[in-house]
Amino acid sequence: MPRRVLVFGPAYLDRVLRVDRPLLPPGLGGPLDLSVGVLPGEGGTNEGLIVLEDPEGGTIEIEAPGGWPERLSPILRLDRPLAPGSGPWRTRARGVSWLDDLGGMGAGYASALGGELVSALGGEDDPISAEIAGMLRAQGIAHHPTRVPGVGADWTLLVSSGPHGDKLPIGFRGCHSRLDAYPGPTGGRRDLLVVASLTNPLASSALRAVDAHVRVFAPTLRNMTDAAFPVSSFAHRFDVLCCNRREWESLADRDEVAGRLPLVSVTDGPDGALIRFRDPEGRTREHREPAFPRAHSPRDTNRAGECFAATLLRTLLDSGWSPGPADPGLVRLAARRASAAAALVLDLERFGFPTPGEIDRAVGRGEVGRGAP
CATH class of the missing domain: 3.40.1190.20 (Ribokinase)
Structure with a gap:
């Protein structure tokens, strides 16, 4: 039976964005396997970039891949640190595909x-x-x-670095x-x-x-x-x-x-x-x-x-x-x-x-x- x-x-609906490298700089404890939310409001826009900022000043800038559905990608203020206790840091990755x-x-x-x-x-x-x-x-x-x-x-x-092992779901919650x-x-x-x-x-x-x-x-x-x-x-x-x-x-x-x-x-x-x-x-x-x-x-x-x-x-x-x-x-x-x-x-x-x-x-x-x- x-x-x-x-x-x-x-x-x-998962909008999966795959990038070409690890999401955290070396030495900050990656790979990421962390779900985060977005604080209300947008911090501005950057054409061609998806910018993720955490409360401690950690920032990931992602070059949008071809065909990305948002012409102006918002700066997303995340609701929790990506590498707690690491203070401000900045890294950049290139989006290679999305679906x-x-x-x-x-x-x-x-x-x-x-x-x-x-x-x-x-x-x-x-x-x-x-x-x-x-x-x-x-x-x-x-x-x-x-x-x-x-x-x-x-x-x-959902930002994924594929073989580098990162998985960062950023939730936009409604129902x-x-x-x-x-x-x-x-x-x-x-x-x-x-x-x-x-x-x-x-x-x-x-x-x-x-x-x-x-x-x-x-x-x-x-x-x-x-x-x-x-x-x-x-x-x-x-x-x-x-x-x-x-x-x-x-x-x-x-x-x-x-x-x-x-x-x-x-x-x-x-x-x-x-x-x-x-x-x-x-x-x-x-x-x-x-x-x-x-x-x-x-x-x-x-x-x-x-x-x-x-x-x-x-x-x-x-x-x-x-x-x-x-x-x-x-x-x-x-x-x-x-x-x-x-x-x-x-x-x-x-x-x-x-x-x-x-x-x-x-x-x-x-x-x-x-x-x-």
Whole structure:
């Protein structure tokens, strides 16, 4: 019987801008894997340049690629530092290409897990909402949209340095910020619920409203640093936490949160991932999974996090895991398959995820990027 999966999280329009070099100057701790927002208002315009300024004076100037849809690109004031504590700095990159694609963690998890998606769209007359809806249909993602009249859809300027490993999503938020409670279906028990990339009050609302055998929370940095509605206040509502290292280290009470959960997955880009779990004897264990071997540099790091987490979850659940203790051998197997899946998705320059067969073949070969797919 097919697994009943429900995902509550955003589907965006991603305007992907690929650049020719790392986004941070040498010595500032790159590559970036950080979601940021834009402060209200524009700081002026620069013809032919996309200028990103953070609160500490760090500045990235990007030469717009050919065909870039904005003739005058605004100076975007980012809402958080890109390299905290580094003070003012300046670097420049050249845009080599751009494209519009489906994005958002909600869409990613729904596609990778074969689940239904609950997300918001703008009003019926909003062209970006219509484009997102068409992209979801084209991907075969069953969608439960909540229309928010009078506002536009969310979209993201996603700056990627491809083989250099940077991923900087810059969010322009509209419809999802207007939601104050979970708006989707609640009838029937789900096998798996994933709540991703939404505010902590919204995440808590969904986790409370939907009955599910396994409940997963996939946060962003803002979730982890929200002092007004901390993750620890609703950690009893989910079973698995999936995040990256920077997000995990930003959670002030992470040891308390981890102590409540059967499983925590923390990805760390080229340094692999850490899985924290309890074994059948009740001991807390940690498994460190290295990044899967590759024959060439990544083409695009977008979607690697949700691909890793989705494959980890599918492997555990396919082997009969329920929230609670996990066999160390099963965790190793799941982490290995998840690492291979993330390596495969690094070669995809458009929205998409590897199949289980492709993942198993990569695990068998022990490497991605050489030989048959």
